[in-house]
Amino acid sequence: xxxxxxxxxxxxxxxxxxxxxxxxxxxxxxxxxxxxxxxxxxxxxxxxxxxxxxxxxxxxxxxxxxxxxxxxxxxxxxxxxxxxxxxxxxxxxxxxxxxxxxxxxxxxxxxxxxxxxxxxxxxxxxxxxxxxxxxxxxxxxxxxxxxxxxxxxxxxxxxxxxxxxxxxxxxxxxxxxxxxxxxxxxxxxxxxxxxxxxxxxxxxxxxxxxxxxxxxxxxxxxxxxxxxxxxxxxxxxxxxxxxxxxxxxxxxxxxxxxxxxxxxxxxxxxxxxxxxxxxxxxxxxxxxxxxxxxxxxxxxxxxxxxxxxxxxxxxxxxxxxxxxxxxxxxxxxxxxxxxxxxxxxxxxxxxxxxxxxxxxxxxxxxxxxxxxxxxxxxxxxxxxxxxxxxxxxxxxxxxxxxxxxxxxxxxxxxxxxxxxxxxxxxxxxxxxxxxxxxxxxxxxxxxxxxxxxxxxxxxxxxxxxxxxxxxxxxxxxxxxxxxxxxxxxxxxxxxxxxxxxxxxxxxxxxxxxxxxxxxxxxxxxxxxxxxxxxxxxxxxxxxxxxxxxxxxxxxxxxxxxxxxxxxxxxxxxxxxxxxxxxxxxxxxxxxxxxxxxxxxxxxxxxxxxxxxxxxxxxxxxxxxxxxxxxxxxxxxxxxxxxxxxxxxxxxxxxxxxxxxxxxxxxxxxxxxxxxxxxxxxxxxxxxxxxxxxxxxxxxxxxxxxxxxxxxxxxxxxxxxxxxxxxxxxxxxxxxxxxxxxxxxxxxxxxxxxxxxxxxxxxxxxxxxxxxxxxxxxxxxxxxxxxxxxxxxxxxxxxxxxxxxxxxxxxxxxxxxxxxxxxxxxxxxxxxxxxxxxxxxxxxxxxxxxxxxxxxxxxxxxxxxxxxxxxxxxxxxxxxxxxxxxxxxxxxxxxxxxxxxxxxxxxxxxxxxxxxxxxxxxxxxxxxxxxxxxxxxxxxxx
Numbered sequence: 045x046x047x048x049x050x051x052x053x054x055x056x057x058x059x060x061x062x063x064x065x066x067x068x069x070x071x072x073x074x075x076x077x078x079x080x081x082x083x084x085x086x087x088x089x090x091x092x093x094x095x096x097x098x099x100x101x102x103x104x105x106x107x108x109x110x111x112x113x114x115x116x117x118x119x120x121x122x123x124x125x126x127x128x129x130x131x132x133x134x135x136x137x138x139x140x141x142x143x144x145x146x147x148x149x150x151x152x153x154x155x156x157x158x159x160x161x162x163x164x165x166x167x168x169x170x171x172x173x174x175x176x177x178x179x180x181x182x183x184x185x186x187x188x189x190x191x192x193x194x195x196x197x198x199x200x201x202x203x204x205x206x207x208x209x210x211x212x213x214x215x216x217x218x219x220x221x222x223x224x225x226x227x228x229x230x231x232x233x234x235x236x237x238x239x240x241x242x243x244x245x246x247x248x249x250x251x252x253x254x255x256x257x258x259x260x261x262x263x264x265x266x267x268x269x270x271x272x273x274x275x276x277x278x279x280x281x282x283x284x285x286x287x288x289x290x291x292x293x294x295x296x297x298x299x300x301x302x303x304x305x306x307x308x309x310x311x312x313x314x315x316x317x318x319x320x321x322x323x324x325x326x327x328x329x330x331x332x333x334x335x336x337x338x339x340x341x342x343x344x345x346x347x348x349x350x351x352x353x354x355x356x357x358x359x360x361x362x363x364x365x366x367x368x369x370x371x372x373x374x375x376x377x378x379x380x381x382x383x384x385x386x387x388x389x390x391x392x393x394x395x396x397x398x399x400x401x402x403x404x405x406x407x408x409x410x411x412x413x414x415x416x417x418x419x420x421x422x423x424x425x426x427x428x429x430x431x432x433x434x435x436x437x438x439x440x441x442x443x444x445x446x447x448x449x450x451x452x453x454x455x456x457x458x459x460x461x462x463x464x465x466x467x468x469x470x471x472x473x474x475x476x477x478x479x480x481x482x483x484x485x486x487x488x489x490x491x492x493x494x495x496x497x498x499x500x501x502x503x504x505x506x507x508x509x510x511x512x513x514x515x516x517x518x519x520x521x522x523x524x525x526x527x528x529x530x531x532x533x534x535x536x537x538x539x540x541x542x543x544x545x546x547x548x549x550x551x552x553x554x555x556x557x558x559x560x561x562x563x564x565x566x567x568x569x570x571x572x573x574x575x576x577x578x579x580x581x582x583x584x585x586x587x588x589x590x591x592x593x594x595x596x597x598x599x600x601x602x603x604x605x606x607x608x609x610x611x612x613x614x615x616x617x618x619x620x621x622x623x624x625x626x627x628x629x630x631x632x633x634x635x636x637x638x639x640x641x642x643x644x645x646x647x648x649x650x651x652x653x654x655x656x657x658x659x660x661x662x663x664x665x666x667x668x669x670x671x672x673x674x675x676x677x678x679x680x681x682x683x684x685x686x687x688x689x690x691x692x693x694x695x696x697x698x699x700x701x702x703x704x705x706x707x708x709x710x711x712x713x714x715x716x717x718x719x720x721x722x723x724x725x726x727x728x729x730x731x732x733x734x735x736x737x738x739x740x741x742x743x744x745x746x747x748x749x750x751x752x753x754x755x756x757x758x759x760x761x762x763x764x765x766x767x768x769x770x771x772x773x774x775x776x777x778x779x780x781x782x783x784x785x786x787x788x789x790x791x792x793x794x795x796x797x798x799x800x801x802x803x804x805x806x807x808x809x810x811x812x813x814x815x816x817x818x819x820x821x822x823x824x825x826x827x828x829x830x831x832x833x834x835x836x837x838x839x840x841x842x843x844x845x846x847x848x849x850x851x852x853x854x855x856x857x858x859x860x861x862x863x864x865x866x867x868x869x870x871x872x873x874x875x876x877x878x879x880x881x882x883x884x885x886x887x888x889x890x891x892x893x894x895x896x897x898x899x900x901x902x903x904x905x906x907x908x909x910x911x912x913x914x915x916x917x918x919x920x921x922x923x924x925x926x927x928x929x930x931x932x933x934x935x936x937x938x939x940x941x942x943x944x945x946x947x948x949x950x951x952x953x954x955x956x957x958x959x960x961x962x963x964x965x966x967x968x969x970x971x972x973x974x975x976x977x978x979x980x981x982x983x984x985x
Contacts, residue, residue, distance in 0.1 A: 049099070050796035051801030054793075054885070055801075057812070069815055074811055080834060085692045087718065091799050091800075094585060094794065094802075097797055097801055109571075110572075113574065114560060115569075116555050116559050116560065120442075120447055120473065121449065124217070124303075124306070126312070126462035128307045128308070129309070129464060130309045137516060137523075142528065143523035144528070145544065146740050147741065148744070149371075149374070152858065154964060155525075155925075156527070157522075162381055163374065166321075166378065168501075169506075171323055171976050176294040180332050180333070180335060183322050183333075184598055187765065190222055190251060193251070194225065194226065194251065196277075197279060198229075205276075209238075209244065211250075211252045212236060213238075213258050214235075214252075215778075218281060221765060224775045239262075243271070249279065250276055254286070255423060259426030261422040261491060264278075272297065278299050280301050294325070305318065305321055305376070311553075312785075313560070313786070314561070314564075315777075322334065329973065334369045336352045337349055337350070338973055340964050343963045352973060367637065368634045368637035368640075370600050371741075371749075374742050374746075378743065382515075399425050403423060406427055407489065408487065409470065424489075429456065435457050438477055525960045533892075535866070535882060537685065537839075537873075538870060540736060542884040548790075551792070579794070583794075587720055588721060588724075589728075590722070592752045592753075593761040594750045595761075595782040597749070598747045599710065599730055599731075599747060600638060604642060607638055611643060614704075616759075621672060622674040623645055624672045626648075626649050627648055628678060632710060649676075655827070656682065659693065677706040678694065678705070680721065681836035684828040684840060685882075686836060687714070687830045688830065689830070691724065705725055706727070708730065709731040712736045713885075716736065717802050730750065739789045748782060759773075762775060813883060815883075816883055816892060823903040824842065824843060825842040837884075840881075843878060853877075854872055854878065856921040860948075862959050869881040920948065925962065926962075931946040
């Protein structure tokens, strides 16, 4: 390859580095290594049928051409997607900053205090706007948030009824997602016009939209009271901008609020990504799905942030988890929270007031002409106009003027205003309706008895950063607290923290991609649809499947989509009784949680002493459940970091029993170019585009989890949630193409890498993992290995013997790595007391050696504890991480020098990363749950 090819920029080791690494591992070439590592029964020896790799300049030019085929019209469609101004200081310093977008989920809180504070701001914003005490951070979109609210109500309510009532004035895509989630769980969703229809005698939950999809603002207090009278819980899907002016749900006794924060500075992006939200009343916080940031304390007693109540989540609770959600929308939640910080309560009120004034003036103009009826007197931002028999003509006329309106039916048109709406936009809408010149005022369409009187965003953080200088410095201060890929390697196993190249990121903020409404006319989205079609075709080629859907907006949702496809396939064949899903004991926690959500029963298959799926136990489980077997979910390579030799045999056994094979694509970075799941026996996989295909993790999202299937499952891929197409297939996300706004990233990666680059990346990723294993196995046992002692793209270091001998825990080692300038590997998954290391292909040899040297030095420190040179309770590992305040304090009573705590090994003193807090007491934070911004006094020393 020449220096002009992108693959040489993406892959860290150069040819000389590769030769040195191969010498250490004991192979002459990467191909020889891969031939030895991958079982021949699944090895694919062809060349991927992909376009020749484009240079970075060529890829940008092609993206420009695709973008030019999109038409950016003025969007007044509404339905939960609105135009918004992203403050430039937030766009440049969050969305476009690798310090924010390359970070991982904050499971290591000591090195994540910046984004944890940002997420706490988000939670506080949602909590105060909804007037509910606890909010999470975050959900995937409004539709999935509403569906999670439904299942939360089912878990928490005392009603035994299976009925869930949804107001007909709910966003249509939300109804589609709720209905899709409900069916496999045996929930009976009833969509009722609650302005006319009576509530049923018994139901467990009620969903209301506020304001309604039609724009109507109604007093829901009576419905809330009626629902509570029969033991039902009430969810309100609320517009947060409207809540700056309208009485919040919590003040009328609502149990749950759900929705989206998209209009808080996050572009529409043709459907996403956006941060959904979920807030609950007191007493429901331990049933919340997703991540919850709480305030705890560090070893010095100082306030510190961490993820709270993690035992609710799938990675611990598995099939008993509150949800399968893992990757959320952290980067977008940070943006939305910072939008509130930047504008403050007064600024948000002003934006809301201006938006409402535009809608009121629009309505006044429409009322001034015969033949147009404004249906609702009370509204916030959306006007529903009745034009008997003329709706299509009005919408077409407006489109010709560059404005998209919502065609409700043949007689009704919906028009939504937002913070980008101008007087010129209103003039175009009036022209489409035939309104002559109108210069009148609009008045006020908010009911007096529904006006908000309570304060919100009262914490100083929302009142202190309103100048750009202050905001810029606040964002810089928070990012300086954190460790992301811009600082160094993040060797997290099963996470694939590879390069997120700047060129890949460049197109996502272009208006032609960022500012399209997901329900825009197809004539305006040709470029997007071509890009998505190409991406789906390339992903199908890479994986060996026949069809791909990019709708799932996270890997967890891809799992659910794949399992629902299997379920629908069996039902279509008259075998709806097949409901058992076999899952190895080593599987990702999302697998079991997703299976339960798909209406399946989880049966666990054991692993043998070598970490492989125990084929004897598999036979026993198949025999026991043969007639009910629906599927097996298996990760390949395994979560133990091994290419299991029995995978083809496993697939055949399940197929012979009538089941389908789901191969979890989390570890696809070890297969691309060398093996195709769709060719070695799998029927369906989800792919993590935020792992293998370079979408950044964003501190915990966004992600995209496309589902890829063989031809017989293709008819059961996710359907269109908008209602624009006749479609009975389930909706997984609220938008047809999910988080379309970030699909230019994997498109660019695939386009620039080409077949040879992708294959080389896989080989180098496997080489890097085996290099780390070879350098460290004499210091830390490598727990599992496959053919010829080789691992796949990750390796598990077994600390259990050392812990037993010395008392030094895996947690101690993880925290000590911070002092050496590293993010810890994955802790205690899939085996407790171990570290799982995945270096990826993007780290060069110098960084790999720096990590290995740090681990070897830590082993020497452990030996000093074991020998008694350092006390078990007072040593550099037990006290890690060391802060600048600790090592520069007036007193030092520890049995090792300050320099050992501050600058261990060969740490570069000029480039030293200092954690802002010492080790955090997680148990204290769970016992004393605080999930909103603490007072400034809490941080006084």
